[in-house]
Amino acid sequence: MSRIKVGPSIVASTIERLQAGGRVGHERAVLWLGSGTDRIDELYEPRQRTRAEQFYFDRQSMQMLFAHLREKRLRILAQVHSHPGRAFHSEADDKWAIIRHAGALSLVLPRFAQEATLDNFLSLAATYVLSARNEWKETPGVTLLEVCG
Ligand SMILES: [Zn+2]
Secondary structure, three states, X not given: OOOEEEOHHHHHHHHHXXXXXXXXXXXXXXXXXXXXXXXXXXXXXXXXXXEOOEEEOOHHHHHHHHHHHHHHOOEEXXXXXXXXXXXXXXXXXXXXOOOOOOOOEEEEEOHHHOOOOOOOHHXXXXXXXXXXXXXXXXXXXXXXXXXXX
């Protein structure tokens, strides 16, 4: 399987947004969208309500997201979010049903991504792939993704 390419500007902007949430002590989530399955074409941040250990997309926010996907003919390839502490897939993360297709990726950054850089992003993020049996399996991010312009 070839790795999904993601541009450095998308990674940098993701780090910025997660860190901005961290500065007020909140988790934050963004989505990585693609027109195909081999490259991330766009960073999308759904309107969300955030708290220290939670973020929430309301129905209108989801409708805006799906309208955007339809209009631009994009699909969600990955979800990326931050945790206050350790990076792992929580039960709530498992249930968070924004992406539900086999091969979907979920990246979780520890400590509000404060230590994240372009160079360490993929190794710092705990990365999960949704299996055909609908289970999130932790997999090294560098085997799934590649930062390249
Ligand atoms: Zn989480």
